[in-house]
Amino acid sequence: xxxxxxxxxxxxxxxxxxxxxxxxxxxxxxxxxxxxxxxxxxxxxxxxxxxxxxxxxxxxxxxxxxxxxxxxxxxxxxxxxxxxxxxxxxxxxxxxxxxxxxxxxxxxxxxxxxxxxxxxxxxxxxxxxxxxxxxxxxxxxxxxxxxxxxxxxxxxxxxxxxxxxxxxxxxxxxxxxxxxxxxxxxxxxxxxxxxxxxxxxxxxxxxxxxxxxxxxxxxxxxxxxxxxxxxxxxxxxxxxxxxxxxxxxxxxxxxxxxxxxxxxxxxxxxxxxxxxxxxxxxxxxxxxxxxxxxxxxxxxxxxxxxxxxxxxxxxxxxxxxxxxxxxxxxxxxxxxxxxxxxxxxxxxxxxxxxxxxxxxxxxxxxxxxxxxxxxxxxxxxxxxxxxxxxxxxxxxxxxxxxxxxxxxxxxxxxxxxxxxxxxxxxxxxxxxxxxxxxxxxxxxxxx
Numbered sequence: 001x002x003x004x005x006x007x008x009x010x011x012x013x014x015x016x017x018x019x020x021x022x023x024x025x026x027x028x029x030x031x032x033x034x035x036x037x038x039x040x041x042x043x044x045x046x047x048x049x050x051x052x053x054x055x056x057x058x059x060x061x062x063x064x065x066x067x068x069x070x071x072x073x074x075x076x077x078x079x080x081x082x083x084x085x086x087x088x089x090x091x092x093x094x095x096x097x098x099x100x101x102x103x104x105x106x107x108x109x110x111x112x113x114x115x116x117x118x119x120x121x122x123x124x125x126x127x128x129x130x131x132x133x134x135x136x137x138x139x140x141x142x143x144x145x146x147x148x149x150x151x152x153x154x155x156x157x158x159x160x161x162x163x164x165x166x167x168x169x170x171x172x173x174x175x176x177x178x179x180x181x182x183x184x185x186x187x188x189x190x191x192x193x194x195x196x197x198x199x200x201x202x203x204x205x206x207x208x209x210x211x212x213x214x215x216x217x218x219x220x221x222x223x224x225x226x227x228x229x230x231x232x233x234x235x236x237x238x239x240x241x242x243x244x245x246x247x248x249x250x251x252x253x254x255x256x257x258x259x260x261x262x263x264x265x266x267x268x269x270x271x272x273x274x275x276x277x278x279x280x281x282x283x284x285x286x287x288x289x290x291x292x293x294x295x296x297x298x299x300x301x302x303x304x305x306x307x308x309x310x311x312x313x314x315x316x317x318x319x320x321x322x323x324x325x326x327x328x329x330x331x332x333x334x335x336x337x338x339x340x341x342x343x344x345x346x347x348x349x350x351x352x353x354x355x356x357x358x359x360x361x362x363x364x365x366x367x368x369x370x371x372x373x374x375x376x377x378x379x380x381x382x383x384x385x386x387x388x389x390x391x392x393x394x395x396x397x398x399x400x401x402x403x404x405x406x407x408x409x410x411x412x413x414x415x416x417x418x419x420x421x422x423x424x425x426x427x428x429x430x431x432x433x434x435x436x437x438x439x440x441x442x443x444x445x446x447x
Contacts, residue, residue: 036379047291047367055282057279076221078215078218079216083213087211215280287344294336345359381420382421385411395433
């Protein structure tokens with residue numbers, strides 16, 4: 001939404017308002033002004049809100065109760081300051097169970113190993129001796145034909161043995177390979193279980209360590225920020241429990257649904273895992289967020305200066321500058337589209353020049369973004385411009401005295417301020433234009 005306030009920054013030379021002619025009728029209906037050079041500032045107005053330099057919300061790491069509050073609400077702390085301690089028997093129990101699960105994952109079933117090669121070597125040696133003795137005995141047979149028959153029989157028996165021995169060695173190798181493969185599979189399973197057990201143990205240890213709550217940053221502590229219980233998430237410790245094998249995770253207790261957390265923390269009061277407990281707000285530097293309408297957002301860029309007024313400090317003015325512009329839109333309350341603009345804020349002053357109070361995060365503001373400024377620009381009063389869609393025109397006074405007539409002239413506008421607008425082309429300094437009620441005139445009308 002564009003707001004066009006009266007800007008004290010607009011610097012104008014002395015302008016004399018004249019009426020065309022000196023007699024009754026023309027003076028009553030035509031008022032003219034001179035085209036002059038001036039500084040024209042275009043302002044886009046947007047609602048805003050004061051923001052802190054940084055805000056961190058701390059959530060409860062586990063179900064439990066508040067054991068001690070070590071820092072009072074509203075205290076200013078530094079990063080790492082211990083704020084409170086929680087008592088969580090469930091977290092301690094999960095840590096003990098995680099250690100047991102890690103120990104269980106460290107053991108690996110033993111696969112029986114059997115090396116049949118020595119037995120086969122013994123059998124081969126015995127067979128070699130038997131076949132050698134048989135051949136020696138055959139050599140003592142006197143009849144050559146009978147002797148050859150015995151040797152042939154010994155050779156056939158030896159061939160059959162060699163085939164059986166080869167098959168036996170192949171079977172023995174398969175048995176050894178199968179046993180080795182089973183061992184490899186068990187090793188891979190054990191490694192996976194150990195990794196999961198390590199992750200479970202690390203998560204449980206982190207949860208227990210987080211029961212001592214410290215400040216995540218410098219700032220002011222506010223207890224009970226948000227309150228209420230957070231829904232159980234699939235990740236974290238509960239998620240790891242669900243991923244463990246049944247033999248490792250079966251003995252671990254279920255976390256269940258967390259109880260509700262009260263809005264204010266007190267010693268002995270309950271907290272729920274994932275529920276916000278407190279915030280730490282850094283107010284060492286303040287900023288402003290403004291919601292700029294889509295019709296104006298293309299004029300806003302980093303570095304654009306702005307003025308900020310607060311409802312809480314009437315009459316005070318603060319300076320700001322655009323730091324960033326969001327690229328994604330936000331739905332507006334009226335159904336339109338706005339874009340979030342973030343600005344840095346500097347100390348302000350009151351109407352009498354005194355330093356204005358420091359705002360607090362969340363205060364509502366009005367942000368005047370000075371999106372364009374034309375210095376020493378050809379300009380006319382805003383009331384002189386006739387608009388027809390994207391086109392603009394003015395009526396100029398052609399001639400002087402009783403022979404002056406009014407001519408419609410199309411112009412191209414630049415920066416558009418509250419009182420004056422920049423004319424980029426179509427007019428020259430010194431020309432006279434109709435300054436008001438131009439919509440009642442017609443081209444060629446006598447001035």
